[in-house]
Amino acid sequence: MRIGSAKESYIADEALFATRTQWVWFALLLASLVLFPFVSNLYWLYLACLVSINVISATGLNILTGFTGQVSLGHAAFMGVGAYTVAWLDNNAQTPFYLNLLAAAGVTTAVGLVAGLPSLRVKGLYLAIATIAASFILQFVFINWESVTRGTRGINIEPPEIMGIVLDNPDTFYWMVVPIMVVMVLLAANLFRTRVGRAFIAIRDRDISASVLGISLPAYKLMSFAIASFYAGIAGGLYAYFMGSINPESFPLLMSIFFLAAIIVGGMGTILGGILGAIFMTLTPEVLRYGVDLASPFIDEPGAVLSPVRTIVFGALIVGFLLFEPHGLAEIWRRIRRFFHLWPFRT
Amino acid sequence: MDWLFFIEVSLAGIGAGSLYALTAIAFVLIYKATRVINLAIGEMLMVGAYLFFALGAGWSLSWWLAIPMALVGGGLLGMLLERGVIRPMLGENPISVFMVTIGLGSILVGTVELIWTSAPRSLPGFMPDEAIFIGEAFIAPNTFWGFVIAAVVIALFLLLFRFWRGGVALRATASDQGAAWAMGINVPAVYSLAWGLAGMIAAGSGILLGAMSGVSPEMAMFGLTVLVVVIVGGLDSVFGALLAGLLIGWMESVVGVYLGGEYEHLVTFILLMLVLLVRPWGLFGSHEIERL
Numbered sequence: 214m215r216i217g218s219a220k221e222s223y224i225a226d227e228a229l230f231a232t233r234t235q236w237v238w239f240a241l242l243l244a245s246l247v248l249f250p251f252v253s254n255l256y257w258l259y260l261a262c263l264v265s266i267n268v269i270s271a272t273g274l275n276i277l278t279g280f281t282g283q284v285s286l287g288h289a290a291f292m293g294v295g296a297y298t299v300a301w302l303d304n305n306a307q308t309p310f311y312l313n314l315l316a317a318a319g320v321t322t323a324v325g326l327v328a329g330l331p332s333l334r335v336k337g338l339y340l341a342i343a344t345i346a347a348s349f350i351l352q353f354v355f356i357n358w359e360s361v362t363r364g365t366r367g368i369n370i371e372p373p374e375i376m377g378i379v380l381d382n383p384d385t386f387y388w389m390v391v392p393i394m395v396v397m398v399l400l401a402a403n404l405f406r407t408r409v410g411r412a413f414i415a416i417r418d419r420d421i422s423a424s425v426l427g428i429s430l431p432a433y434k435l436m437s438f439a440i441a442s443f444y445a446g447i448a449g450g451l452y453a454y455f456m457g458s459i460n461p462e463s464f465p466l467l468m469s470i471f472f473l474a475a476i477i478v479g480g481m482g483t484i485l486g487g488i489l490g491a492i493f494m495t496l497t498p499e500v501l502r503y504g505v506d507l508a509s510p511f512i513d514e515p516g517a518v519l520s521p522v523r524t525i526v527f528g529a530l531i532v533g534f535l536l537f538e539p540h541g542l543a544e545i546w547r548r549i550r551r552f553f554h555l556w557p558f559r560t
Numbered sequence: 561m562d563w564l565f566f567i568e569v570s571l572a573g574i575g576a577g578s579l580y581a582l583t584a585i586a587f588v589l590i591y592k593a594t595r596v597i598n599l600a601i602g603e604m605l606m607v608g609a610y611l612f613f614a615l616g617a618g619w620s621l622s623w624w625l626a627i628p629m630a631l632v633g634g635g636l637l638g639m640l641l642e643r644g645v646i647r648p649m650l651g652e653n654p655i656s657v658f659m660v661t662i663g664l665g666s667i668l669v670g671t672v673e674l675i676w677t678s679a680p681r682s683l684p685g686f687m688p689d690e691a692i693f694i695g696e697a698f699i700a701p702n703t704f705w706g707f708v709i710a711a712v713v714i715a716l717f718l719l720l721f722r723f724w725r726g727g728v729a730l731r732a733t734a735s736d737q738g739a740a741w742a743m744g745i746n747v748p749a750v751y752s753l754a755w756g757l758a759g760m761i762a763a764g765s766g767i768l769l770g771a772m773s774g775v776s777p778e779m780a781m782f783g784l785t786v787l788v789v790v791i792v793g794g795l796d797s798v799f800g801a802l803l804a805g806l807l808i809g810w811m812e813s814v815v816g817v818y819l820g821g822e823y824e825h826l827v828t829f830i831l832l833m834l835v836l837l838v839r840p841w842g843l844f845g846s847h848e849i850e851r852l
Contacts, residue, residue: 331836334837337655338655338658341655345784346829346830346832349784350826350833353822353825356822474663477659517677521670521671521672521674523670525667525671527666527670528662528664528668530663531659531660531663532660532667535656535660535663536649536660
């Protein structure tokens with residue numbers, strides 16, 4: 214049982230990890246991330262890479278939606294902007310991949326700023342609908358700006374290369390994507406120890422009070438859109454490299470809903486929530502595939518069943534979590550932790 | 561410019577717009593009574609069309625039996641969704657309720673794909689199919705009769721809202737829920753009624769839409785255009801929904817023919833962006849959004 218956690222300074226109060234135990238757990242987590250490739254096979258590494266990309270993207274959306282309270286249904290389209298930037302640079306300029314990724318993040322940030330403009334005028338549901346419109350307009354650009362995106366034919370991307378090692382397989386790609394993911398998540402966690410992050414939370418909790426406190430709503434809302442788009446751009450760029458080819462169908466509205474669902478299931482407004490949600494939502498389809506495989510002797514056409522079942526489970530997860538566990542997996546995690554903190558007493 | 565052709569395109573667009581208007585009424589009905597933005601309206605419409613398909617083509621019932629049954633089915637679905645999912649969410653953050661309807665939509669699409677697969681189907685015909693001419697302009701018979709039916713149904717519902725006891729209860733609840741309670745109106749029942757009626761209207765427009773362009777899970781996309789229609793018209797304005805429905809239907813048709821099909825949705829969503837930036841409460845909606 215943990216007794217008291219006296220904090221004697223603001224620095225201690227703001228610290229990411231309050232106790233030494235948490236540092237130990239964090240070190241263990243990092244160590245297991247390093248060891249993971251040595252004990253698993255390509256399939257699990259593939260999933261790990263996909264999860265990492267989704268964690269980056271979901272964390273970005275969480276900053277915008279969970280922490281700033283601005284719902285966005287255009288997140289996948291922003292990822293698309295990042296992915297197309299990488300694809301174009303990869304095919305037309307001989308720049309190294311890290312420059313491409315940064316460029317993707319930069320371009321996406323600019324697009325995100327423009328798409329965030331409606332947030333100065335409307336909020337809540339209207340904003341969500343405006344981002345749907347932004348998403349469709351971007352989709353249109355992906356399809357019809359043939360000279361850059363090659364339209365519906367899609368575009369291929371060469372795998373990235375570091376110091377002569379070609380990252381064309383999950384087992385090599387892992388070493389690039391996971392460190393980026395860890396850095397991005399830590400950056401997000403630290404963001405909320407700064408003035409900017411606190412301002413985001415204030416805007417979410419009550420925008421009028423926030424503006425009375427001297428927070429410029431337009432500036433900070435746009436900043437939140439910019440940061441979220443930055444994350445989406447990085448995630449999109451990594452996605453393009455990871456998949457090796459992209460087309461306009463790669464970033465449908467459903468994918469935006471996927472990320473929104475991920476942060477709802479994980480828990481909005483906590484960094485842990487974005488991570489847990491992305492892991493959970495990425496692995497659920499795999500579990501379903503396994504389940505359909507198991508059931509395949511009893512149903513005909515198991516292949517045709519999988520996609521609708523996924524859609525149903527996906528919707529049921531959104532509805533179920535919103536109805537029964539609105540704070541998501543992060544809250545469940547917190548309850549489990551509290552049980553052990555207070556053990557042997559009841560919570 | 562070929563005026564006859566333009567008129568024909570416009571008529572086809574207005575015919576399609578009548579369906580937007582009809583579905584938008586279902587949307588506005590739900591919004592006015594329960595303050596829920598129902599993003600699953602396109603999916604409810606799709607389920608209605610598939611119900612008719614199952615009854616009319618699967619069980620080979622004749623259309624005058626299958627259509628009422630599909631309508632009742634759509635209404636029951638609406639009531640079920642309200643009772644099971646929307647009512648427990650009452651008083652929650654509107655964004656959460658909005659997300660719940662997205663989840664519901666996803667469940668409905670998945671269920672339809674599971675039962676009927678995602679292959680497009682065509683509905684059994686139930687409308688006369690002689691060509692229709694207004695003056696010299698040709699209209700596809702399905703579009704013409706779709707427009708007529710939609711217009712009749714809309715007129716019927718407007719009369720219902722005006723004179724029927726349930727319609728008065730609906731309007732009372734929409735204008736002030738607390739006062740409605742105090743006057744002895746059973747507000748939860750009104751909620752069910754609104755969702756039931758909306759489900760019915762949605763199923764009806766699904767059947768009309770299916771008769772015009774076939775049935776497939778893609779129909780759910782129709783709901784997004786309807787969303788644009790109600791935002792442009794004003795979320796809580798029946799008249800706005802009607803006008804914006806016709807306007808957007810006409811615009812899509814003209815743009816689709818003269819600029820190319822891929823511009824249809826682009827123009828719709830650009831219009832949406834403009835309306836949100838300039839007049840977020842829509843053409844006829846009540847202005848209750850606070851300034852930012």
